[in-house]
Amino acid sequence: xxxxxxxxxxxxxxxxxxxxxxxxxxxxxxxxxxxxxxxxxxxxxxxxxxxxxxxxxxxxxxxxxxxxxxxxxxxxxxxxxxxxxxxxxxxxxxxxxxxxxxxxxx
Amino acid sequence: xxxxxxxxxxxxxxxxxxxxxxxxxxxxxxxxxxxxxxxxxxxxxxxxxxxxxxxxxxxxxxxxxxxxxxxxxxxxxxxxxxxxxxxxxxxxxxxxxxxxxxxxxxxxxxxxxxxxxxxxxxxxxxxxxxxxxxxxxxxxxxxxxxxxxxxxxxxxxxxxxxxxxxxxxxxxxxxxxxxxxxxxxxxxxxxxxxxxxxxxxxxxxxxxxxxxxxxx
Numbered sequence: 001x002x003x004x005x006x007x008x009x010x011x012x013x014x015x016x017x018x019x020x021x022x023x024x025x026x027x028x029x030x031x032x033x034x035x036x037x038x039x040x041x042x043x044x045x046x047x048x049x050x051x052x053x054x055x056x057x058x059x060x061x062x063x064x065x066x067x068x069x070x071x072x073x074x075x076x077x078x079x080x081x082x083x084x085x086x087x088x089x090x091x092x093x094x095x096x097x098x099x100x101x102x103x104x105x106x
Numbered sequence: 107x108x109x110x111x112x113x114x115x116x117x118x119x120x121x122x123x124x125x126x127x128x129x130x131x132x133x134x135x136x137x138x139x140x141x142x143x144x145x146x147x148x149x150x151x152x153x154x155x156x157x158x159x160x161x162x163x164x165x166x167x168x169x170x171x172x173x174x175x176x177x178x179x180x181x182x183x184x185x186x187x188x189x190x191x192x193x194x195x196x197x198x199x200x201x202x203x204x205x206x207x208x209x210x211x212x213x214x215x216x217x218x219x220x221x222x223x224x225x226x227x228x229x230x231x232x233x234x235x236x237x238x239x240x241x242x243x244x245x246x247x248x249x250x251x252x253x254x255x256x257x258x259x260x261x262x263x264x265x266x267x268x269x270x271x272x273x274x275x276x277x278x279x280x281x282x283x284x285x286x287x288x289x290x291x292x293x294x295x296x297x298x299x300x301x302x303x304x305x306x307x308x309x310x311x312x313x314x315x316x317x318x319x320x321x322x
Contacts, residue, residue, distance in 0.1 A: 009201070011192035021185040028177055035318035041158045044322050048314040055307050062188040062303045069126045072133045079137035083144045090148040094155045 020061030027054045112291045125293040132297045136304045143308055146260050150315050153252045160249010163242050164257070165320025167233055167250070172224045173317040176216050177309065183212035184306040187275070191299050197289035199282050206279050209302070213272050221265060234258065253320070260312055267305045274298045 031050035039046065059065045065076050118124035154161040186209040193201030228234070232241040235251045235258070242250035278298050281287065287295055 009196070009198055011189070011196050011198075011201070013192035013195070014189060017185060017188050017192060020188075021181065024181045024185075025178065028174075028181065031314060031318065032174055035314070035321050037322065039322050041162065041322075044162075044319045047318050047322075051310050051314050054310050058184060058303050058307050058310070062184050062306075063300050068129055068133075071126075071130045075130065075133040075137045079140040082137070083140050086141060086144045087148055087151065091151045091155070094152045 017061065020057055023057050023061075024054055027051075027057070121291070125296075128293050128297050129300070132300045136300065139304065139308075143260075143263075143311070146256070146263070147311065147315070150256050150260075153249075153256065154319075157246075157249025157252055160242075160246040160251075161253045162320040162322075163246040164233075164250040164253025165317065167228075167231060167241060168257070168317050169224050169227060170317050170321065172219050173313055176219055177313045179212045179216045179219075180306045180309050183209045183216070184303050186212065187299050187302045191292070191295055194282075194287050194292040194295055195289055199285065199287060202287065202292075202295065203279055203282050206275055206282070210272060210275050210279070213268060213275070217265065217268060217272075220261065228254075228257075257316055260316070264305070264308055264312060267308065271298075271302050271305050274301065 027050045031047065031054075034047045034050065037047070059076070065072060112121040114121040114124040118127065186205045190202045190205030190209065193205060232239060233254050235255050240247055240251060275298065278295055281294065
């Protein structure tokens with residue numbers, strides 16, 4: 001009886017959430033460790049890569065994006081799409097621009 | 107279904123419909139927030155591309171330890187809130203309140219470290235972009251100033267979101283103490299939880315941009 005009461009007072013989701021938390025801590029540690037790699041300056045944004053699965057873990061594990069109504073996933077996908085358009089179109093000039101040397105006279 | 111016994115506003119077909127609409131509404135709001143912070147990220151990409159050395163010099167001035175501890179605090183705070191939602195789904199108001207108080211305390215620790223300690227050190231090191239003399243000198247000064255403009259705007263904006271989130275968590279705690287929530291009705295708890303986790307996601311993006319990328 002006592003064990004039944006204890007079982008009922010502990011959420012069945014708790015174990016899954018703890019795994020999510022552990023995954024986040026591990027990925028955060030990986031990201032922290034990667035930042036000490038001697039990467040070239042242009043390659044250093046790769047250090048951010050573990051942040052992507054971390055965001056997925058929070059969205060799927062804590063925000064339950066896959067469990068809600070379909071429109072929730074539509075809004076989440078729309079947000080990602082708009083973000084990609086914003087970052088893609090916004091940075092395409094900077095990332096593809098060719099700076100030519102200018103000869104200064106005098 | 108227990109949810110069928112929960113009352114709902116007249117414009118919804120059922121309590122479940124009302125709950126789903128509230129959750130979808132929060133997701134739509136968060137989608138607009140993604141674009142707000144997306145603009146900031148774009149400014150980072152653009153500014154760093156043209157000032158990589160200045161951005162690296164700026165990143166070296168940041169407090170990596172505080173940033174990393176704060177990341178752990180927010181991850182755990184988000185976990186605590188999600189656990190609180192799991193508790194109320196099985197009808198445990200006490201579990202919900204305990205988890206939310208933990209989430210709130212962790213968030214308060216984040217705020218103290220960020221704005222009480224780290225900002226204090228940043229200002230003492232003359233890293234505010236308008237400081238004369240500025241804390242970073244030489245040819246990289248312009249880029250470092252751009253970095254700290256990004257740093258102060260993004261962390262302040264995130265801090266404002268944290269503060270709003272903390273007020274919302276307090277509101278949820280107050281309502282939970284009044285016995286407003288049960289396993290059949292906990293929509294406000296879930297909706298605020300979405301916002302709380304989103305604030306965590308924003309920090310998971312800002313943390314490497316500010317502290318890690320320029321540190322090599």
